[in-house]
Amino acid sequence: MSYQHILYEVSDRIATITLNRPDRMNAWTATMERDVRQAMDAAANDDDVRVIVLTGAGRGFCAGADMEALQGIDPNEVRRGESIPFDMNRRADWQTRYAYYPAIKKPIIAMLNGATAGIGLVHALYCDLRFAADTAVFTTAFARRGLIAEHGISWMLPRIVGHANALDLLMSARRVSAAEALRIGLVNRLSTPDKLREETYAYARDLADFVSPSAIAVIKRQVYDVPFQTLAEATIDANREMQIALKGNDFREGVASFVEKRPPRFTGT
Structure with missing residues (x-):
């Protein structure tokens, strides 16, 4: 372009x-x-x-x-x-x-x-x-x-x-x-x-190099949504996103890279 x-x-x-x-x-x-x-x-x-x-x-x-x-x-x-x-x-x-x-x-x-x-x-x-x-x-x-x-x-x-x-x-x-x-x-x-x-x-x-793209995407949305939410809504939203994150590849890679003392290889999934 x-x-x-x-x-x-x-x-x-x-x-x-x-x-x-x-x-x-x-x-x-x-x-x-x-x-x-x-x-x-x-x-x-x-x-x-x-x-x-x-x-x-x-x-x-x-x-x-x-x-x-x-x-x-x-x-x-x-x-x-x-x-x-x-x-x-x-x-x-x-x-x-x-x-x-x-x-x-x-x-x-x-x-x-x-x-x-x-x-x-x-x-x-x-x-x-x-x-x-x-x-x-x-x-x-x-x-x-x-x-x-x-x-x-x-x-x-x-x-x-x-x-x-x-x-x-x-x-x-x-x-x-x-x-x-x-x-x-x-x-x-x-x-x-x-x-x-x-x-x-x-x-x-x-x-x-070192931060999960999927985590950043959700965190960014959370922070920009907060002015339109109550505390309860923000908390419920966070809990829902946490369930999704715990099933994701980036979470497994984040834990594995920490335990194995190596740089993470995040895929954003």
């Missing part, structure tokens, strides 16, 4: 999706939206992929929407995706225009190498983990452009940084340093720019 505004590669069971408009700080376009969706689907359906890394080329991750495209946007266009046919086997909340990352059964790591703003921040929040350069800067941006909290960020951001911090970041649209982002939980860890790739991929390879 050919892409125009991204790069896509698979190595060591890790798929890397790179936003590739470095001359425009990877400003978001309709073409990039299509490319990222197709690449995410490709990685999700590739049995040779166990982890997905989303990053940006050049100095930034994504500086937000392309301003030239934004100036000519049709107000009705923003509602595109509301009426897509839902897969009844997946929660509808994770099937809207941008909020589909949580429905992917594989871990998605945002490797934030620089400026992360607006729609770029939205995509970073929908990733499961965020590893950032200690020089990166973050902003919601919307309020300073006369816009509201877009594409579900008003739901997602408070669940990551808390209610008060979310209101601060959304209403002020101020620039947030990497150090503050780590302190409030916006990112999981920081690295120096020259170590970011090495440390991110070391973590990704650890997931790919």
